[in-house]
């Protein structure tokens with residue numbers, strides 16, 4: 001087991017560990033917690049949550065759950081483009097745990113891991129221009145704005161611009177506090 005923090009987590013503080021098939025009920029609860037989770041995947045039942053996890057566990061992804069008492073309340077994932085040593089980073093958090101800074105800390109921690117032990121040189125992410133919480137997460141986790149993709153997404157009938165970011169292996173590391181991370 002590798003950890004990025006020598007300090008063990010307080011039992012009520014979040015940590016990061018790889019997602020598992022038995023996280024399906026927690027994933028379903030997170031997707032049911034807010035309507036904007038629908039854009040993260042088609043999770044509407046225990047079966048679709050299990051399928052969502054199976055797809056992430058089988059594909060070119062590394063996905064960490066943000067956990068409290070080993071229950072998943074959020075996730076930070078990286079979809080890996082190995083030939084280019086690039087990764088697309090994404091995140092979500094159960095609405096009941098928003099605004100605690102946990103997604104920001106988790107995104108910074110997972111990005112650090114990806115650019116060191118994970119062997120990647122570049123991480124990318126993008127968010128709708130009308131998602132200021134995601135913008136705050138991206139910037140505070142050390143991602144540098146790179147551009148704007150015009151009318152990239154179709155959201156409830158409207159075409160919406162997307163802001164894009166990158167974090168390179170030799171970019172300055174962010175100063176936000178990290179979370180304990182467990183990786184096998």
Ligand SMILES: CC(C)(COP(=O)(O)OP(=O)(O)OC[C@H]1O[C@@H](n2cnc3c(N)ncnc32)[C@H](O)[C@@H]1OP(=O)(O)O)[C@@H](O)C(=O)NCCC(=O)NCCS
Nearest residue numbers: 091092093098099100101102103104126127132133134136
């Ligand atoms: C985006 C999301 C992951 C943020 O999760 P979170 O746990 O609340 O994030 P954090 O608490 O780490 O940080 C949120 C930041 O956004 C800020 N924020 C939240 N709502 C905001 C708003 N309406 N306007 C401006 N800033 C806002 C918070 O103040 C905080 O910034 P701060 O730490 O500088 O105060 C969460 O809203 C989510 O899961 N949304 C649905 C899925 C999604 O949109 N994922 C991202 C796809 S690109």
